Amino acid sequence: MSLLFLSTSVAFVWINSTKKKYFPVQLQLQLQSPTLGYAVSMVLSCPYPPFMSEDVVRELQVQHKLQKSDIVIATYPKCGTTWAQQIVLEALNCHENIEAPTKCPWKASTWPEMSLSCSARKAKISGAKAVFDYCKSCDSDKVRVLKTHAPHHLRPWNAESGNSGRVIVVTRNPFDAAVSMFHHACDNEVFQYDGRAQGGVDSFCENLWMEGKCESGDFWEWHASWRREYEKKFSKKRILWILYENLTRDPLGEVRKIVQFLELNVSEKEVNKIVGRSSFSTMKQNFSENDAERAKKGEKIKKNHIRKGGVGGFQSIISAQVLHKFKQLHTENCRRLDLNLELFPT
């Protein structure tokens, strides 16, 4: 594997709370391909987006306790995270007389690894201090909806509190997920990847995604890590496994599953409301309005997050030659890691 150190930035280590002394440490970003680019931050040997701090992830695993009322959406990136966030937030709000759907599910549902990495850097404090402050400020009476893209062993909470809270894992077939990630990487300048000018989707799949070099690492290892947890005795009450494809084909049925899992008292009329408020068209409209408002204020936006959606779009995008290799790899990895192929319908 070719490693190329890109740049360094200064972070500060929290030494102890009485002395309040900070020492700078070097963070190194890594380019996953010397020719294609694609920058990541290596966090405990797993590629994360470049803004992530290993210090924060490590501290979350020590200090952060999951609470009984917490709801976590755990996904490999591009498998339907935002959709699940919207559904859960709408389900929690559906008794309230709120006129419009949640416009920005990202604001109402935190990604602790990201928000604390960014806030620690901005405030020039260590990960330990940022996580300490966050944990202190969490209101235990409030239901938190969190998201993570971490493989199970890097989940952002202390393992001893792991039996509290509920986790919804959303998965998607690897081919559509890879195409979605390609656009995400091109549209998000932090990755320093201009794939549309360099090799396109095929090259991205072969040289980055299928190699496990993209954010969150290897797709199959990621799913095997959560699946092992799901298969454990008594886990079904704590972990719900949802397929993006089922959500697309039968949103009413899948939303019913989610509200039952969360033990929410929701009527059939409210289930319909949740489905409407989390539909592709509603979310696309809300995101573009939100992006326009933020752009007006001069804030940075990532366009096109609610991009195309659907199942099977990859068929006309990935070349037959690459798709053949990709499908072989998928079958081999599923066999090797004991993942049922039916978890990834196309």
Ligand code: A3P
């Ligand atoms: P595409 O890029 O294939 O369009 P994530 O939120 O995990 O980053 O996933 C993003 C993917 O989910 C994008 O896929 C996006 O369009 C799709 N998506 C988001 N909301 C959706 C919805 N309500 N219905 C269907 N797909 C949705």
